[in-house]
Amino acid sequence: MKVLIYSLGVKGFSVLKSMSEASSVQTIHCIIGQDESLTDDCSSDVMKYCENNEIRYTFRNDASLIKGNYDLFLAVGWRWIIRDVPQEKLVIFHDSLLPKYRGFAPLVNALINKEKVTGVTVLLGADQYDRGNILLQKSISIDYPTDIEHEIHRISNVYADLAVELFEKFGNGSINRMGYSQDESEATYSLWRNEDDYRIDWNDAANNIQHFITCVGSPYKGASAILNDSTIRVIKAQVREDVKIENRTPGKVIFVENNSPVVVCGSGLLALIDVRDEQGESVLPMKKFRSKFH
Numbered sequence: 701m702k703v704l705i706y707s708l709g710v711k712g713f714s715v716l717k718s719m720s721e722a723s724s725v726q727t728i729h730c731i732i733g734q735d736e737s738l739t740d741d742c743s744s745d746v747m748k749y750c751e752n753n754e755i756r757y758t759f760r761n762d763a764s765l766i767k768g769n770y771d772l773f774l775a776v777g778w779r780w781i782i783r784d785v786p787q788e789k790l791v792i793f794h795d796s797l798l799p800k801y802r803g804f805a806p807l808v809n810a811l812i813n814k815e816k817v818t819g820v821t822v823l824l825g826a827d828q829y830d831r832g833n834i835l836l837q838k839s840i841s842i843d844y845p846t847d848i849e850h851e852i853h854r855i856s857n858v859y860a861d862l863a864v865e866l867f868e869k870f871g872n873g874s875i876n877r878m879g880y881s882q883d884e885s886e887a888t889y890s891l892w893r894n895e896d897d898y899r900i901d902w903n904d905a906a907n908n909i910q911h912f913i914t915c916v917g918s919p920y921k922g923a924s925a926i927l928n929d930s931t932i933r934v935i936k937a938q939v940r941e942d943v944k945i946e947n948r949t950p951g952k953v954i955f956v957e958n959n960s961p962v963v964v965c966g967s968g969l970l971a972l973i974d975v976r977d978e979q980g981e982s983v984l985p986m987k988k989f990r991s992k993f994h
Contacts (some may be wrong), residue, residue: 701725701867704770706760708733708777709919711856713742713749714778715793718860720753723989724871730757733778739918772870775825776859782825788877790825792832793862795855797821797839797888799882802830804892807855808848811915817841818851822866824879833879836862836869838906847914898924901958902950902993906939906968914936922976925951926994932983935974942968951993959985963993 703725707716712733719725730750735741743759750757760780773785776793796806798821810818819839826832838858842851867905869875898916900909913923913934920932940962947956949966955962955969961984962971975983 701870702769703726703772703774704729704731705774705776706733706778706782708735708779709738709742709850711777711793711795711859713746713858714744715774715863716749716755719824719867720749720755720862721772721838722864722867724867728755730755731760733760733780734759735779736778739834739921740919741812742958763985764807773828774863776863785825787827787832788827789963791835791866792823792825792830793859794821794823794830795819795859795989797837798823798830798834799884799887801888801890803890806890807851808915808920809890810910811842811848811851812844814843817975818855820855822862829884833881835875835879836866836879838862840980845911845914847917848920852919866938895924898922900934900993902963906942906965906970909965909970910937910939927975927983927991931978933976933978934972935976936972938971938973940969940971949992951984953989953991953993956985956989961986961991 701724703719705712705716705728707713707730716730719728729826730746732743732746733741734743747757754826773790774793775790782790794806795818796810797819801810805974806900807818817839819837821834823834824832840854840858898921900912914921916936922935924931924933945964950958950966952964953961954964957971960971960973962969978982
């Protein structure tokens with residue numbers, strides 16, 4: 701079987717490796733995606749892996765790419781529209797249990813919503829995103845507290861397992877290549893996230909803010925705030941016991957402990973343990989005690 705894979709990030713890398721080890725896959729061409737919004741999009745690692753394993757590869761923006769004569773096209777972690785590919789040959793890996801969380805950043809949004817179960821769906825392409833027929837699904841439970849980096853690695857392992865299962869079932873004919881339709885009455889959508897969606901709402905409860913920080917950390921740039929007119933990233937924070945504040949003002953620093961500012965939230969207090977600027981440098985200890993995060 702000749703396969704072209706559109707690969708981005710850890711999830712794409714995991715499927716590429718599982719495919720390269722599958723006896724049913726004779727030829728692989730990897731299109732490597734790059735995403736500056738990630739701290740590490742794995743593009744360098746994927747390129748090196750392809751070179752070490754004699755796998756043809758092309759970066760996404762290479763106009764010389766010629767698609768054709770492939771039995772299957774896989775989109776794994778991919779964030780761009782794929783054109784001129786037969787839908788019946790396009791297989792998409794999506795990190796939710798469709799039809800729930802169709803769309804963008806499904807795992808991040810599922811964690812923010814504190815879902816107890818998520819998973820991976822392997823589906824066929826369709827005219828509208830994430831509405832194709834389902835080929836395979838696998839669910840995993842989520843135990844809190846957790847963080848996005850840990851859950852991405854867990855999901856990536858599921859991606860790899862399902863890729864192996866898919867090729868095995870295609871090979872022995874034990875899967876319906878047309879898949880089965882989704883239940884539209886159960887459909888929900890997950891919106892794309894931009895920089896505004898990473899901004900901390902200091903009016904929220906301290907435990908909710910701490911949870912939010914764990915959901916948007918590496919490989920994403922992290923929860924953001926404005927300090928002294930500059931954007932900062934809160935990488936790690938810990939909830940502290942609240943005190944009675946007569947003029948409660950969320951975002952203001954109330955204490956400093958071991959160089960960590962303790963910030964007033966809508967309810968509760970939050971100690972900021974790891975805070976960095978946009979270049980990744982620590983901004984702790986802060987120069988001024990009288991500071992407010994916006």
